[in-house]
Amino acid sequence: QVQLVESGGGSAQAGGSLRLSCAASGRTSSTYAMVWFRQAPGKEREFVAAIKWSGSTNYADSVKGRFTISRDNAKNTMYLQMNSLKPEDTAVYYCAARYYSGRLNVGSEYDYWGQGTQVTVSS
Numbered sequence: 001q002v003q004l005v006e007s008g009g010g011s012a013q014a015g016g017s018l019r020l021s022c023a024a025s026g027r028t029s030s031t032y033a034m035v036w037f038r039q040a041p042g043k044e045r046e047f048v049a050a051i052k053w054s055g056s057t058n059y060a061d062s063v064k065g066r067f068t069i070s071r072d073n074a075k076n077t078m079y080l081q082m083n084s085l086k087p088e089d090t091a092v093y094y095c096a097a098r099y100y101s102g103r104l105n106v107g108s109e110y111d112y113w114g115q116g117t118q119v120t121v122s123s
Contacts, residue, residue, distance in 0.1 A: 001026050001027060001112065002024055002025070002026045002027060002028055002031060002097045002111075002112040003024070003025045003026050003112070004022055004023070004024055004095050004096070004097060004112055004113065004114035005022070005023045005025075005114055005115070006020060006021065006022050006093065006094065006095050006114040006115065006116060006117040007020070007021045007022075007023070007117060008020040008021045008117060009093060009117030009118045009119045010118075010119070010120070011120045011121075011122065012085050012119075012120070012121050012122075013085075013121070013122055013123075014085060014086055014087055014121055014122065014123045015084060015085065016085050016121070017081070017082060017083045017084075017085065018082045018085065018119060019079060019080065019081050019082065020036070020079065020080040020082070020093055020095075020117060020119070021077055021078070021079055022034065022036075022077065022078040022079070022080075022095030022114055023075075023076065023077050024076045024077065024078070024097065025076065028076045028097075030099055031053060031097045031098065031099060032052065032053055032098055032099055032100055032101055033050050033051065033052045033053065033097070033098055033101075033104055034050070034051055034071065034078045034095060034096070034097045034098075035047070035048075035049065035050040035051070035095065035096050035097075035098075035104060035105075035110065036048040036049050036050075036069065036078075036080050036093055036094070036095055036096075037093070037094045037095075037096060037107055038089075038091035038092065038093045038094065038119075039091055039092050039094070039116075040088075040090060040091040040092075043091075045094075045107050046060065046062075046091075047060050047104070047105035047106075047107070048060055048063055048067065048080070048093070049063065049067055049069040049080060050069065050104040050105070051069045051070065051071055051078065052104075055071075057069050058104050058105070060105070062088075063082075063089075066082065066083050066084045066085075067080060067081065067082050067083070068080070068081040068083075069081075078095060080093070082119070085119075085121045086121060087121050087122065087123045088121075089119060089121050090119060090120050090121050091118075091119060092116040092117065092118050092119075093116065093117050093118075093119055094113055094114055094115075094116045095113070095114045096110035096112060096113045096114070097110065097111070097112045098110045098111055098112070099111070
């Protein structure tokens with residue numbers, strides 16, 4: 001199993017930056033992919049970005065060019081660098097992990113989730 005803990009959320013002005021972290025513990029060496037999702041009030045959970053064990057990445061169109069996902073295997077930590085933030089980026093951000101291949105942007109296919117961290121962007 002994998003335990004995930006997010007940190008780094010907070011408030012920012014539009015155009016600003018924040019970096020989220022997701023610290024993993026447990027059986028981390030076998031994870032196939034780790035991912036960020038987000039959920040805004042009254043909206044469905046939304047895929048943000050994913051990174052596979054190989055290092056390849058995928059992004060939602062809404063964040064492409066503004067957000068960067070990365071991972072430091074030595075620290076068992078995944079990051080989400082968020083630049084050029086917009087008010088519509090306001091949401092609770094969750095990290096998740098899976099051991100098996102599948103659809104990276106489908107939340108129900110992930111077995112392990114963090115508790116979430118709030119990101120608020122003001123205009």
